[in-house]
Amino acid sequence: MELPPKVKNILLLDSEGKRIAAKYYSGDWPTNTAKEAFEKAVFSKTQKTNAHTEVEVTALENNIIVYKFVQDLHFFVSGGEEENELVLASVLQGLFDAVNLLLRGNADKREALDNLDLIFLCFDEIIDGGIVLETDANVIAEKAGINSIDPNAPLSEQTISQALATAREHLTRSLMK
């Protein structure tokens, strides 16, 4: 069977190997336990490597895994043994740069969790059912980063309590930093 390049999963783990977001496109890991076991194996295998500058690569259980880290965020993209590493790497790079753009350059676990909706949208824009949908970071970020304020609803229509809630949230955030 000659199929187009397939991505088996995309993982975003934190510096302890805990899942921040993950999307599986292959039936190789049917249960959540299997998925967690895979994530643990991937994490412990790559933990000690330095993937902060270049995309790194390794093989695990007949899968090729490319990965890149920034701060306490660990990005992984896996594909089958026969897959073209450079295709996987371009997917990873697209994801990595898009997330960086969306988090305005300060990508770390906290920002990622605060903007988890954007991360999910990013995943959705990169791969559709295992097939590469887009690899250009700018395009992905643009598509995922749609401003959540409705263009048709002017600011005045926000209720007072809404406005207050927004203000309070901004204040707490700036205090916690």
Added chain:
Amino acid sequence: MAQPYVKKDDDHDDELEYSPFMGIEKGAVLQEARVFNDAQVDPRRCSQVITKLLYLLNQGESFTKVEATEVFFSVTKLFQSKDTGLRRMVYLIIKELSPSSDEVIIVTSSLMKDMNSKIDMYRANAIRVLCRIIDGTLLTQIERYLKQAIVDKNPVVSSAALVSGLHLLKTNPEIVKRWSNEVQEGIQSRSALVQFHALALLHQIRQNDRLAVSKLVGSLTRGSVRSPLAQCLLIRYTSQVIRDMSNHGQSGERPFYEFLESCLRHKAEMVILEAARAITELDGVTSRELTPAITVLQLFLSSPRPVLRFAAVRTLNKVAMTHPMAVTNCNIDMESLISDQNRSIATLAITTLLKTGNESSVERLMKQITNFMSDIADEFKIVVVEAIRSLCVKFPLKYRSLMTFLSNILREEGGFEYKRAIVDSIVTIIRDIPDAKESGLLHLCEFIEDCEFTYLSTQILHFLGIEGPNTSDPSKYIRYIYNRVHLENATVRAAAVSTLAKFGFMVESLKPRITILLKRCIYDSDDEVRDRATLFLSVLGGDGTVDTDKDSTEFLFGSLEVPLVNMETSLKNYDPSEEAFDINSVPREVKSQPLAEKKAQGKKPTGLGAPPAAPASGFDGYERLLSSIPEFASFGKLFKSSSPVELTEAETEYAVNVVKHIFDNHVVFQYNCTNTIPEQLLERVNVIVDASEAEEFSELTSKALNSLPYDSPGQAFVAFEKPAGVPAVGKFSNTLTFVVKEVDASTGEAEDDGVEDEYQLEDLEVVAADYMVKVSVSNFRNAWESMNEEDEHVDEYGLGQRESLGEAIKAVIDLLGMQPCEGTETVPSNARSHTCLLSGVYIGNVKVLVRAQFGMDSSKEIAMKLAVRAEDASVAEAIHEIVANG
């Protein structure tokens, strides 16, 4: 999520642990989701709740059917909001919830509206969502919109439709195939990704039409594809076309090779790699074709990007298996990769070097690896050790430096799997290279002086017992072995005692001293150690003369001929009584894994159909069953029972399978019948067997089944007489005869009057393999050598074209009905030749060993060289006859 309180405390202590999802809980979020139903939708709040739901799903939480349905219905209400951000989240959650087909109706109209929206983002996403949840009938309704979308001027919309087409092709191929024209247009698109998706879909649509694929590739290779991803695809399709063409006997200049080669000069590295890999994987690639590909891969080896280095070295590693010479040019670049930061790359580089290295470079290489070994993980080390083992077999003269290397790493820290790989390698080298024996054994002796793994210690002691006595100075091993008796746990002590005894038995000069050592062991604290010491002392006789008794040799060096499982069962069943336990009473049949039976059951979920004879399956069960039937009691000992052979199709009215029981003078067919019709009761069930095509058999007796109610299996038997000890073969046709009685469904009572009827069953054959019992031997080589070499029969056979070596080997194993030994029935994936070792016992209790060598040429023609050794020369001939006729 389980302990929100504890986590919250941490939260306050440690600001870093802050998370917006701290202490989040499914029940609470589902409550929150009610906000979707509010008359005035609050987009911001709703988006947050959807994110929370997605977070829960993403963390592995699952929603019950009811919960999912409820969320789904309330989410659909959010379509009334015009907030684009919220709409995106709604799309996402619908895909995650994967609603059932009756629920889908609710959203289709909303999604179809979005599909025709002016906003590109809505169109693209609505298509993706709709295609993910839709079924065939709905698909026909939206088909024209999808066709339109494929040629949409916005590439995002177009890609969404094409990718959805790729997914839909699996479920609704006939519909998607109608989109060819639009897809074709997509290939000409200026957008790189649209081109890629269109090419993928067009190929999928045409994949079964070889000519069309060939045409497609032919037209595109002339260069209109711009996207690197599409170009990679095109390369994959091209190699497929090349493969198909060579399969169909078109010879001459390889078509499309030029295209592949031109791709090596593409500006995208992705394409270069794909092309280089495609070239190296061509069937029967010549070194002239390989060279340009190897050259670009060599350039990649020194790239600053790890992914490129990895890809290159991985490809070269594969090439080195088949064309080691082609890769030698890269050796210098490869050597510098041994110190690569990325250990995966370093390991691949080393194993490649070990494959391509020539005899003169071995020493230098070993030195480099020594520095490298200390800082890689065990799993990498095992790969290296295995590569060294094969290198040693390739260059026997270099065993000294390789053995030194292995013994050095054996002394270092390491886990069990790693140590075992090293020990296995040393053992292989000792076996294959006689010169390496003495030094190898000493290395192993030193290792067990300080070995924390009981399993390895006992294995090595056993091996020492076999190899040690034949060395020039056996006495030097005694110290190491006897030390174990003092220093180790009971298992190792017992193994050491056995090994000592072997030395005492084989080496006359050592016997008195060994006897003294063994005498000390009879005061050991462990029963097993004492028992063994006492036993061996009596075998050794203690009188100073060498006992050449054959029984003792057999006892000490022979392997247990019965499978351990069977031995265990027999011993458990044995009542301590006057009669001594007879090892010959232990069945020798290797229990076939009950896997096949399980599969058979799996096919019939209702539990109907011929069952695998629950009360009497397995050799023991059959033996008990048959001896309990007076008619068959006089037939003697059961030699073999076949696995059940189905005589009916699955899901017919009556399910019948047959088990063939082979005795010395007789054959008994056991028909397991099941009645699958609740409204019927069968009586006087008998099988009429026509043996006109089985001349050597004559029917002796048959035993009918009196009554066969619905779904409760029963057995009928037919016995045949055949010439004693002869592997007679033949074909039998079977007809089931019975009396049918109607059963009243309400009362379950049968009517009094029945109708006679018959039912044609499939034919049954007794074949040569039925006379062969699968018996494994623990050490094939020893067993092989202990058989008379002069009785060996060798012949060669052509097996014709086969899919793969593995298939040919399986066919031969099935034909002979023998037990594959030492895992030789599995073939490495791209091997061109393989040796398979088989053992079995032929009727008349004749031990047979077979060594079958297989080879495959480029046209998949398979040749086999079959060497047979048997205790009886005529049996060896018979085996060849089976193969010749099979």
